[in-house]
């Protein structure tokens with residue numbers, strides 16, 4: 787019989803039988819094993835971070851945390867609200883026709899892009915910062931399209947609903 791690691795979050799009160807059943811939630815998830823490939827130096831740095839943090843036991847737990855954080859971030863999206871924010875990207879402008887594609891996408895969102903700043907960091911890398919304002923749905927769509935382009939090494943959207951979060 788296959789052994790299943792237990793996936794629920796809260797403390798398990800050990801019952802009289804000593805089992806660690808998750809009766810409180812009634813919906814214990816089965817753990818699923820999947821494999822991920824990553825560059826070795828990236829994985830080494832991730833392992834070093836796990837060792838430093840001390841609050842996660844292993845790589846699996848750290849990856850689960852990342853997945854939860856990603857889903858939580860998604861849930862904070864407010865597509866129907868007016869939002870304001872910034873998108874930061876770092877990319878190598880030599881990557882294929884990346885600069886052309888970045889341009890093409892941005893030309894579809896002229897109402898949402900208030901201002902852009904481009905910094906040539908070194909021979910290869912560019913930093914681009916976009917100030918954004920508009921309906922959440924459009925702003926998130928723009929960010930997803932830009933950050934999804936192959937060759938964008940780092941990207942982050944920082945965004946808040948103007949009414950909900952900022953009271954503007």
Ligand code: NI
Nearest residue numbers: 879905906912
């Ligand atoms: Ni540049």
